Amino acid sequence: MSxxxxxxxxxxxxxxxxxxxxxVNKQNHPEAKMALYDNKYWLxxxxxxxxxxxxxTGMCELVMVGEAKQVRENFFSKESFPDPDESDxxxxxxAGSYDIQMxxxxxxxxxxxxxxxxxxxxxxxxxxxxxxxxxxESRKNVQDEPDGVEPLDELFxxxxxxxxxxxxxxxxxxxxxALIEQSSNIPVNxxxxxxxxxxxxxxNLPTKKYRIYLTMLPEQQRNYPLNIxxxxxxxxxxxxxxxxxxxxxNYAGDYVLKPAPHYGLYITEEDGEVxxxxxxxxxxxxxxxxxFTSLGLVEHEKPxxxxxxxxxxxVTSLLDGCKKRTTSSSRAEETKQVQNxxxxxxxxxxxxxxxxxxxxxxxxxxxxxxxxxxxxxxxxSEKIExxxxxxxxxxxxxxxxxxxxxxxxxxxxxxxxxGRGNKRTFRVVYSNSFGTGSTERTNLYSNSFGLSSPLQSxxxxxxxxxxxxxxxxxxxxxxxxxxxxxxxxxxxxxxxALKDKKHLSKRKQFKYLRS
Amino acid sequence: MASRREQLSxxxxxxxxxxxASGGYDHTIxxxxxxxxxxxxxxxxxxxxVNALEITPDKKVxxxxxxxxxxxxxxxxxxxxxxxxxxxxxxxxxxxxFQENGRWMYSGGEDGRARIWDLxxxxxxxxxxxxxxxxxxxxLSPINCAVLHPNQIELFMGDQNGRxxxxxxxxxxxxxxxxxxxxxxxxIDISPNSAQMASVNNKxxxxxWNLSSSGSDASTTLEPKNKxxxxxxxxxxxxxxxxxxxxxxxxxxxxARIWDSQEYNLQRELTQNNQRWVWDAAWSADSQxxxxxxxxxxxxxxxxxxxxxxxxxxxxxxxxTALAFKDAII
Numbered sequence: 044m045s046x047x048x049x050x051x052x053x054x055x056x057x058x059x060x061x062x063x064x065x066x067v068n069k070q071n072h073p074e075a076k077m078a079l080y081d082n083k084y085w086l087x088x089x090x091x092x093x094x095x096x097x098x099x100t101g102m103c104e105l106v107m108v109g110e111a112k113q114v115r116e117n118f119f120s121k122e123s124f125p126d127p128d129e130s131d132x133x134x135x136x137x138a139g140s141y142d143i144q145m146x147x148x149x150x151x152x153x154x155x156x157x158x159x160x161x162x163x164x165x166x167x168x169x170x171x172x173x174x175x176x177x178x179x180e181s182r183k184n185v186q187d188e189p190d191g192v193e194p195l196d197e198l199f200x201x202x203x204x205x206x207x208x209x210x211x212x213x214x215x216x217x218x219x220x221a222l223i224e225q226s227s228n229i230p231v232n233x234x235x236x237x238x239x240x241x242x243x244x245x246x247n248l249p250t251k252k253y254r255i256y257l258t259m260l261p262e263q264q265r266n267y268p269l270n271i272x273x274x275x276x277x278x279x280x281x282x283x284x285x286x287x288x289x290x291x292x293n294y295a296g297d298y299v300l301k302p303a304p305h306y307g308l309y310i311t312e313e314d315g316e317v318x319x320x321x322x323x324x325x326x327x328x329x330x331x332x333x334x335f336t337s338l339g340l341v342e343h344e345k346p347x348x349x350x351x352x353x354x355x356x357x358v359t360s361l362l363d364g365c366k367k368r369t370t371s372s373s374r375a376e377e378t379k380q381v382q383n384x385x386x387x388x389x390x391x392x393x394x395x396x397x398x399x400x401x402x403x404x405x406x407x408x409x410x411x412x413x414x415x416x417x418x419x420x421x422x423x424s425e426k427i428e429x430x431x432x433x434x435x436x437x438x439x440x441x442x443x444x445x446x447x448x449x450x451x452x453x454x455x456x457x458x459x460x461x462g463r464g465n466k467r468t469f470r471v472v473y474s475n476s477f478g479t480g481s482t483e484r485t486n487l488y489s490n491s492f493g494l495s496s497p498l499q500s501x502x503x504x505x506x507x508x509x510x511x512x513x514x515x516x517x518x519x520x521x522x523x524x525x526x527x528x529x530x531x532x533x534x535x536x537x538x539x540a541l542k543d544k545k546h547l548s549k550r551k552q553f554k555y556l557r558s
Numbered sequence: 559m560a561s562r563r564e565q566l567s568x569x570x571x572x573x574x575x576x577x578x579a580s581g582g583y584d585h586t587i588x589x590x591x592x593x594x595x596x597x598x599x600x601x602x603x604x605x606x607x608v609n610a611l612e613i614t615p616d617k618k619v620x621x622x623x624x625x626x627x628x629x630x631x632x633x634x635x636x637x638x639x640x641x642x643x644x645x646x647x648x649x650x651x652x653x654x655x656f657q658e659n660g661r662w663m664y665s666g667g668e669d670g671r672a673r674i675w676d677l678x679x680x681x682x683x684x685x686x687x688x689x690x691x692x693x694x695x696x697x698l699s700p701i702n703c704a705v706l707h708p709n710q711i712e713l714f715m716g717d718q719n720g721r722x723x724x725x726x727x728x729x730x731x732x733x734x735x736x737x738x739x740x741x742x743x744x745x746i747d748i749s750p751n752s753a754q755m756a757s758v759n760n761k762x763x764x765x766x767w768n769l770s771s772s773g774s775d776a777s778t779t780l781e782p783k784n785k786x787x788x789x790x791x792x793x794x795x796x797x798x799x800x801x802x803x804x805x806x807x808x809x810x811x812x813x814a815r816i817w818d819s820q821e822y823n824l825q826r827e828l829t830q831n832n833q834r835w836v837w838d839a840a841w842s843a844d845s846q847x848x849x850x851x852x853x854x855x856x857x858x859x860x861x862x863x864x865x866x867x868x869x870x871x872x873x874x875x876x877x878x879t880a881l882a883f884k885d886a887i888i
Contacts, residue, residue: 066565127563138750161567172637173639173641173814174640174642174643174646175641176642176643176645177641177642177643177644177645177675177861178645178646179645179646179647179673179685179687180685191740198661199710199711199728200710200711202658203708204707204708204752204771215843215887216844216887217573217843217844217846217847217885217886217888218576218843218887218888219576219592219842219843219844219846219847219885220847221594221888222593223592223593223847223868223869226593226594230563231594232594232595232596235595235596235870235872236871236872237598238597238873239855239872239873239874239875241597241600241873243600244586244587244600244602244603244606244638245584245585245587245600245875246585246586246602246603246604247585247605248584274875288596292594294594345804361644456768468854524856556761
């Protein structure tokens, strides 16, 4: 849109608008809308807004947006009978459109088609910069400057075709023939049919890119995902086939692979760890339905049956496979063995990661109050931190009780205590007498071992009861126990000794009863 | 397993001197591993289809004729994007080819102009062009096919209005002939031994000429040898085998046919159910195998002696219309 338009619209003469009808033609709209209105101010406002909203350069907006009030005042002062309603209206709305609302923030303009197109052009020109462009020039232009020009007759030299005539009578063999004969026994890759779902190099076709983690590879190699580009119209099963095609060509002959329906794609973390909480992607669904870009390829026991990796069935079968391997060492079992090794490695990894800080959201089960308090439970090799999540609208002020921290050496015990449904409660026992720090304070969260406690004789130990989702609770308990085993601090030893003593005394009591 | 790997690595080494490229309506160019049928690489093409493909004699560069452009891909570096872009044709570039030493390239386009592109000089300083006769109205008649005579100085072209042109690149003289009225010449080829020329048209006819030349300066003369109905529908391409003993014709009637170049009797028919139009063909250097490209999205490899389909190359999303193949005699 040119600048003249802007000027034109700024100097709108009110007399131009007849009372009867004015045709408003919205520019840049595919179908030019026509409307009949008799409200002059509305029309003026509408035209001004049409300019502002359709001008991609932003020039109209710059020029016109500040002067809405001015225009209106000018407008109504010229009219002999201003409509009182109109003059009261829109005091707050500078832009003055009835159907276009301007945001206060003018810098945040929406990306227009032009901007998108410019960006695309820039992308192509950047890509083209690597390309040499040779434009056709007619010969006349060049003849004027004969420097360094190779004479035409040197360029076009007649070759004596008679020399090529004598035909070799011996049957020669081409490289292709040799290759085809040589490779005639090599079985055809069963996944070649999936090649058509390969999205690499496609320009006009929508594609999706994935990072695929292959769980059948040994642990070291698993960290390097296979990058796959797939056409967006493919089904998940087609994607699996395409992955197997790439996999089988990359690791030709090293792995025995099954048909595509024997595999499932699972959502994975960025580091390639398969997220077993979710089932595999439905093989019959279109890939574009799922937004995940990191996926793990997992072999199933049976085709197309979602089995989560950590289910006990899988584990036992893995162990079976491991045993069988001693008698027969087929490929399939080898892969199972690999998977088994991987699980052991996973265990190692968890042990390695245990000392690292991780925060969980759990509930504190408290007998004093009848509700549970949501807290952040931060666990590291040094300490356990309990940080209440303050709820904004909560009337019950927990402000009195700030975050609590326990050095890991004060922690004595951790175990799952109870569970119903998907929830699990677990108990963290700590030594109250340990050190001096925060634990000296009265602790609203914790229950000291009261009458119900089996460890009556030691008031120095207190505990927390937490509640969390089953898998989170399991993870926390495993993590804390791993840390405790590694550290084996004073509190833990005392607690264990106390526990043993308790058992012993119980046994003594039994003895007494019996005798 | 080690031996298997070695085997594969030798295969790959062999594959280096074997280049099979295909392109078509899905706007991609694919390079294939000929032994396994696996796509080795997909090259990014423009937003337009691939009309023709050609590999330079030194096997270093692949040229792709597209709408208004000829793109050159560096086969040595394996870059997936073109390295050179020849522009200036106002419509589709329909055919492309190289002088045997790779000094220049010829192209023909739907704008009715054949062009010579100097590949050696940096700025294409010495271009040469040839215009066809006017077709309908003031437009030049679109060039559908072109072939360079083995003598490297005569370019033969076929156009939309059934004319065949012989253009002498040294003298710029040209000769025209019209074998049949109201047809389009869709394919043209000259046998590598320079003895014969074949042209095919959209009515399924094939025309054969004997070529002869007296002396080093005399131009080639054409003497009609044969004419026959090669296919029931349009013939899209014809290509002589490297040993000049056979001619393959590909057609819209879903077949490719191999003819002997003596009597032009049918030797083999290469067909498969639902393979649709067969667009292009390429011979192995020893004339024992032939590749075809068809609208069923497949490139196929056929054994000429048996007529068996030896390999399939799946991966294209749409019709495959162009092939380029180079291997070597070992």
